[in-house]
Amino acid sequence: LLNDVHHVAVYLGGGKLAQASISERGTAYGRAGDQTARETNIRGYYNYPWNCYLRYGGVSSASAGALAVDGNVGPATVRRWQQVMGTAVDGIISGQQVPDERTYWRPAIDSSVVRYGAGGSDLIRAVQRRLGCGVDGLLGPATIKAIQRHYGLAQDASFGPATARALQSALNQGRF
16 A cells, blocks of 8 residues: 555645655655655645545644633643734743742743743733833743732732633633
């Protein structure tokens, strides 16, 4: 069966396919890459005797619905936060500094959604603009306190479960 496979296509939606075919010589070997700029391409959908169909069933009803208001900011919460704030949706708060655990901390933000390094986060910059505080893209003490003030919480600069639950409740209503 593998010898019969010479073409792979993925339906992108909107009547478009992304596809990869055999080489320009009708083979599946040779130099790596797309030598003719025709082996891989995006084009309109066309009928073909496809020998396999994979269908995306959409997101499950659990992930499509409301966030769990569980006091833990994981990938689903960050993605929804990014959607509500109108930033790119990747489920990651990028460009952060490690909290010093004295002046601020983020215990309710899952480590899997934070990337450390330079540059800050577009999500956090959008939050900072909305809250009218300094815009550096870092979820540090001033920004955490501003978020807590926004939700009427104690301003202790610790992004803990109460702050996470307030955020999740607001996001479930389609707002920050």
